[in-house]
Amino acid sequence: MNSSVNRCTNSDATCRHISAAIPIWCLQSEGADMGRLKVVVAEKIAKSGIEGLSERYDVVDAVDRQRTELLDLVVDASAIIVRSNTQVDRELIEAAEKLMVIGRAGIGVDNIDLEAATERGVLVVNAPNANTISAAEHTMAMLLAQARRIPEADRSLREGRWDRSTLSGIELHGKTLGVLGLGRIGILVAQRAKAFGMNVVAYDPYVSSERVRHLDVELMDLDDLFAAADMVTIHLPRTPQTENIINKESIKKMKDDVRIVNVARGGLVNEQDLADAVRDGRVGGAAIDVFDSEPSTDSPLIGVTGIVVTPHLGASTREAQDKAGIAVAEAVGAALGGELVLSAVNLDLGPDVSPELMPFVKLAENLGKIFAVFSGGLPDQLVVTSKGALADDPVKPIALAALKGALSVTRDRPVSYVNAPIIARELGVSVVEEAQPEVSDYQSVVRISGTVAGRERTVAGTFMERKGAVLVGVDGYAIEVPLTDHMLLVRNDDVLGCIGRVGTYLADIGSNIADMVVGRAPDGSAAMMGIALDAAISEDETAGLISLDGIHAARYIDLS
Structure with missing residues (x-):
């Protein structure tokens, strides 16, 4: 069915709705039958x-x-x-x-x-x-190569000189290593430095003292680290805030004879300032693997005695x-395949997203689709709530998945985790993230709600080890039906015969029911059937349900 998103205004609300001739909707998942990409x-x-x-x-x-x-x-x-x-x-x-x-x-x-x-x-x-292990090992190799003057010793011996007396180095043991950035690589370097008997201090404004306590690493402000460290190693991303973090002014704050190592990114060190400081003796030496512009053979660092250079080899292991x-x-x-990838660079998923959250992410995406299909459109404000044990995890990935799902059934253009927030802004749809530790009946629940055409709509679901993803509520109707590729929601009068008529109709069109759950409205005035089908049914077949006595609405949703 062709669809469009329209903006409509009435006395109750402004909404985005799905144009359709009848109150049904068939959703074709973006992953279905796309051929070989x-x-x-x-x-x-x-x-x-x-x-x-x-x-x-x-x-x-x-x-x-x-x-x-x-x-x-x-x-x-x-x-x-x-x-x-x-x-x-x-x-x-x-x-x-x-x-x-x-x-x-x-x-x-x-x-x-x-x-x-x-x-x-x-x-x-x-x-x-x-490459975290390789980069950490290369950092230690560069640190040792500079401290023990290994490249100079290798070169002099190959040139026929035995300069043992003039090639004295320094030990790592007992020295203080300042680590700029305690990400994966910074932590590995800190652990290896501790094994050499070094005292390790670190600067990372995004890491708490509790998180690094087991490492026996002291967190410091940047200037305090510069003053305390005998050696400084950089493990930061290149951002406007970190560019040239090592420069003439920062070097002045460091100890005399400090050693500086960069196996992170080019542009973190002002190359001319560092070269001048090593030549002047203010800095005892440096070890550099990355450069402002690469490939580089004319950096001011190359050729300076006391500076070890390598051509970006941090990750160069088999x-x-x-x-x-x-x-x-x-x-x-x-x-x-449509999955949310936790290593995505251009997604803000919040801190410490656990792989254990992924079943609920997929659940939220399907709930978003069901919400938009059942409601017939999108609300001004989509409220996504993580309830129960799930409230301890970041809500952002859950909310993003729900938004992607809801948008995917109302847009002709492809919707991804990346462009979903952009499309939502274009439509004037905002997302509210909520976490509620309290929940009844289930350990964790994802709930999506919003007002569409003046009516508050809700869907809720959970994930069970035995059943997988389960739809547990729609607009106050308590149902517990496993989510499958082919879902059918039917709203009917709470009277004798409705379930039988629906079952007979589906049998007549050759559609087998895999699972069915019926829930009553809180006031007992109506009921809802949540039905899992073995195969898809057509638009016309779904429309035929509406003609049955006592059936008020039907929504078919293809989640395959």
Whole structure:
């Protein structure tokens, strides 16, 4: 059925409704029968990652292709996978008219235009855990190489000199290491530094003391860390706030003979300021793996005695490269399948989203679809409530999924987790997130509510280990029916014969009932049937239910 979203005004409310000739709706899920989608792999990733994608999608090898060739290949691509060399800029994103996902086999996304991707509703995923061990180990290698002057010693011996007396270094043991950024890599570096007998202090405004207490790491303000550290290692993202965080002024706050390590991102260190400080003896040395502009052979840091340099090797291990390729392939596959990917870069899901939340995320998306179908449109304000034990988790992923589901049945354009908030703003729909620890009957419940055409509408559901996702309430009717691919909601008079007439009608059209639950209205005036069907029924077949005696409304929803 063709649909449109209209803005209508009456004395009670302003709403967005689904145009339909009769009070029914057939929802075709965006994941249904889409054929084999095209995935362009622009840079080399692990073979096993390619094999996994090839089982479900048409994978096109575009490794080492010229830019013009790549632009042609992505025109009908649903996803593109890159590492760090391919520039996924606005031109490429706009050329890829069917693009749904951009996968980065690694952590940094400096080569991807996140703004353009988000505007187009394109999800950007990466592999945030793939290279953490390799990057942490490379940090320690660089720290040791600088402290013990290993590159200088290697070079002098190869040049025929035995400079043992002039190549004295320093120990790590007993020194204070200042870690800027206690993310995954920063924590791994702190743990390894502790094993060397170092005292570790850290700066991270987003981490609490309780969270790092087990690490035996002291959190400090930035200036206090600069004053306390014998060595400073950087593990921060590059943002306007962190660019050139190491510069002439910050170096003045550090101890004399401090050592500085950067295996994070280029642009965090003012290269000229650091080179000058090492030459002047203010800084005892540095170890740098990343640069402002890459590839770089003319940085002021290169060639300065006491500075160890490597060409962005933090993630350059066989293990890290394989893990990154596999992880990003899995993330791209999940995103193309309509799943919420927790490693998505251009989604704000709130803090510490647990994988255990995912069944409720999928539940919320289906509840959003049911809400919009049953209500016949969208409210000005969509209220999403996590109740019971679920209230301890972030509500944002649940609310985002509910919004995506509700919008997907009222829009002709594809709706993703990325563009759902943008579409909602265009429609004037706001989302309210609520958490309520109190709940009866179930351990956790997701509830969606809002006023459509002057009437308050609600749907609620839960997830059970035995039954899976379950619809437990619609507009005050208590029903407990498992969500399946083919759902039918029927509102009827609470009188003898209605259930039999519906069952007979469905049997006559060849539709088998997999499950049925009937709930009464609180005042007993009417009832609602929640029916799970084995197969889809047509629009006309759904309309036929309305003609039955005692049946007031019917909604068929395809969640496949």
